[in-house]
Amino acid sequence: MENIEILGDELFLQKAYDIVLDAKKTICISSFKFERSSKPQAQNLNRFLDLLIEKASSGVKIQVLCQYSTQRKGTPSTNYRVLREFLNAGIEAKYFINRVCHSKIIVVDDLLLIVGSHNISVMSVSQNYELSIFVENFSIASRVSSSFRSLFKVAKRIR
Numbered sequence: 068m069e070n071i072e073i074l075g076d077e078l079f080l081q082k083a084y085d086i087v088l089d090a091k092k093t094i095c096i097s098s099f100k101f102e103r104s105s106k107p108q109a110q111n112l113n114r115f116l117d118l119l120i121e122k123a124s125s126g127v128k129i130q131v132l133c134q135y136s137t138q139r140k141g142t143p144s145t146n147y148r149v150l151r152e153f154l155n156a157g158i159e160a161k162y163f164i165n166r167v168c169h170s171k172i173i174v175v176d177d178l179l180l181i182v183g184s185h186n187i188s189v190m191s192v193s194q195n196y197e198l199s200i201f202v203e204n205f206s207i208a209s210r211v212s213s214s215f216r217s218l219f220k221v222a223k224r225i226r
Contacts (some may be wrong), residue, residue: 070203073182076085079185080111080192082201086179087118090127094119095174095215101184102145104135108193115187116149120156120195129153130219132170135162145188150225171199172211180208 074082087094096119103113123129131153132186138144150160171183184198185191202208 068170070105070201072201074181074183074199074201075193076184076185076195076197079183079199080139081201082110082135083173083181083185084115084118086173086175086201087115087122088198089179090122090175092127092176093174093212094122094127094176094220095172095212096129096187096191097168097170097172097215098185099134099169099171100146100188100191101131101133102158102186103149104145104173104189106189107138109189112179112187112189112192116152119158120152123156123158129158131158132140132168132215132219133160134168135225137159149187154225159182159219159226161219162225163177163218164221166220174181174184174208174212174215177212178205180211182211185189 101117134142153160180202181199184197185199193199
């Protein structure tokens with residue numbers, strides 16, 4: 068089965084939530100920025116982050132690549148708080164040394180893929196013009212997942 072959808076701002080977060088909710092085995096996620104906020108427009112974003120933590124606690128293997136620096140240079144401050152939550156929930160998080168992690172992807176069970184410009188942040192889901200694409204296709208999603216895992220192997224673990 069193949070399904071492709073264009074995800075404008077109003078559709079991205081709901082589709083991301085739906086595919087993560089359906090995850091049975093693995094979730095690979097890459098974003099420059101991860102953010103949790105008390106702002107009213109962050110309600111669904113926080114719900115998405117909570118779902119990732121819930122999925123990890125239910126046994127789904129979750130791997131995260133993100134922007135991070137031990138010197139805090141060029142890294143959104145929100146990443147440190149969210150990544151601490153992820154690590155406490157058993158989610159593996161890694162970063163690149165001397166490279167910026169700027170890709171924005173979510174791959175679920177090597178079948179469902181979202182790729183585009185949306186960060187996991189308030190601005191990306193409420194104020195910026197962003198565009199992502201959802202693809203339900205094993206051949207495409209598994210190739211993106213394979214590329215992600217190759218990068219994940221050489222990335223540095225966040226402690």
